[in-house]
Amino acid sequence: MRRRLGGHRLLGEIGRGSTSAVYLALDAQGREVAVKALLPEFVGEPEALNRMAREMAAQGRVRSAYVARLLDGLVTAERPFVVLEYVPGTPLADLVPAYGPLTGDRLVRFARRLAIAIADVHDAGVLHRDVAPGNVIVQGDRPTLIDFGIAHPAGAPQITRRGMVVGTPAYLAPELIEGEVATVASDVFSWASTVAYAATGRPPFGRGSLHGVCFRILRGEADLDGVPEPVAGLVRAAQRRDPADRPRARWLAGALAGPAPHGDGPDRLRGRGVAA
Structure with a gap:
């Protein structure tokens, strides 16, 4: 597994979907975050990239005590990713x-x-x-x-x-x-x-x-x-x-x-x- 992504240190996989994996990670300040990254086989797929872009656009608009916050992300990265609030539970x-x-x-x-x-x-x-x-x-x-x-x-x-x-x-x-x-x-x-x-x-x-x-x-x-x-x-x-x-x-x-x-x-x- 690649150990760093977008300045975040990946600690381990905590979830997986059809086109992406979610990792527990540490940001530059040492705080726990969740990093969702496209699986390597989908990096060049336009629909997967568009879906991640839509996800960022939608989640970035929401502010709620009961919704995980979007913190960062880069769809144009070598391996596109989004950074989300890590929610224990x-x-x-x-x-x-x-x-x-x-x-x-x-x-x-x-x-x-x-x-x-x-x-x-x-x-x-x-x-x-x-x-x-x-x-x-x-x-x-x-x-x-x-x-x-x-x-x-x-x-x-x-x-x-x-x-x-x-x-x-x-x-x-x-x-x-x-x-x-x-x-x-x-x-x-x-x-x-x-x-x-x-x-x-x-x-x-x-x-x-x-x-x-x-x-x-x-x-x-x-x-x-x-x-x-x-x-x-x-x-x-x-x-x-x-x-x-x-x-x-x-x-x-x-x-x-x-x-x-x-x-x-x-x-x-x-x-x-x-x-x-």
Whole structure:
């Protein structure tokens, strides 16, 4: 393994995707950071380079206590890379199988903070498009949203078609399975499915074949048994089939903090620009 990249000393690989690897590293001041670099075989691939550039542009716009910060990066380097805030903790996808579902106030705080993270992303004019247990790092009951690899500016052209799945299939909104464009409401649906997983240890639309999971998503056949109130009611609202009927992420965060914000409940969002 190359030991240095962009002035950062690489300590070891901590994650790997289809086109890149993530390393724990030390910056010039000796602080821990995460360095995401293209795998050597993808360095000359235009689409991989464009995707990394889009990731930097999207994540660089977001400021949130619950989203990993972009610190640096250079797409034109010999081995293109981005430098991210290192977030200690465990991915939700690994935490729940090892220690069990989140319960009680811990679940409520987790759900609220994840909703704040998504709201902050949307306020920055960005769609995450892959909110899922593998992209949420948890320390205690504090989630941090990571991986903006397929994030996109809200309202920008998106290439989608029926049968093309972009993101983590079990947590996708139904309109994305049908080939529609992603919206803020799509991220909200994924928030609901991720929170349901945190509460139960089960993907709400089951496991098995991609076809079967997508069929249950399209039919609205979520298994929410074991998700406690008031979280369950908000999850159901956020999983409504029509994107225009889903609440905003900021509203969900407010509802989990106390009484629902006046005049902005889930039933009052139709026709108010939910698709952003």
